[in-house]
Amino acid sequence: MAMTDCRVFxxxxxxxxxxxxxxxxxxxxxxxxxxxxxxxxxxxxxxxxSCPHTGGPLDWVPDQFLSLDGSQIxxxxxxxxxxxxxxxxxVGPCAGKRLSAVITVVAEGAVYAEFPxxxxxxxx
Ligand code: FES
Numbered sequence: 398m399a400m401t402d403c404r405v406f407x408x409x410x411x412x413x414x415x416x417x418x419x420x421x422x423x424x425x426x427x428x429x430x431x432x433x434x435x436x437x438x439x440x441x442x443x444x445x446x447s448c449p450h451t452g453g454p455l456d457w458v459p460d461q462f463l464s465l466d467g468s469q470i471x472x473x474x475x476x477x478x479x480x481x482x483x484x485x486x487x488v489g490p491c492a493g494k495r496l497s498a499v500i501t502v503v504a505e506g507a508v509y510a511e512f513p514x515x516x517x518x519x520x521x
Pocket of ligand 1: 448451452472475476489
């Protein structure tokens with residue numbers, strides 16, 4: 398069986414302020430996914446908007462996924478903190494667990510999320 402990636406356009410890099418986060422609801426072959434991205438210079442990371450503690454969303458208002466100083470991802474429900482670069486929880490009730498990462502591609506000024514799947518099935 399051939400592995401095929403589904404690439405979804407999110408926004409342009411210019412629409413994503415450096416050091417900021419932004420949420421997206423995207424359609425994938427496996428269904429609708431709520432994800433968010435964080436931009437650090439030219440690097441963009443993305444995760445599913447689901448806290449490993451309860452499975453609930455991390456943001457308390459749209460596009461707010463970061464701590465006040467912008468150095469960590471912060472869950473709004475019980476204040477867990479996650480490293481931006483790998484999604485590992487470093488403080489909080491789910492310490493040691495990690496956010497579910499989404500592959501990102503930045504090409505020609507555009508930001509995409511990629512969702513690998515096999516014959517239409519989600520490969521998570
Ligand atoms: S739901 Fe995120 S820390 Fe509890």
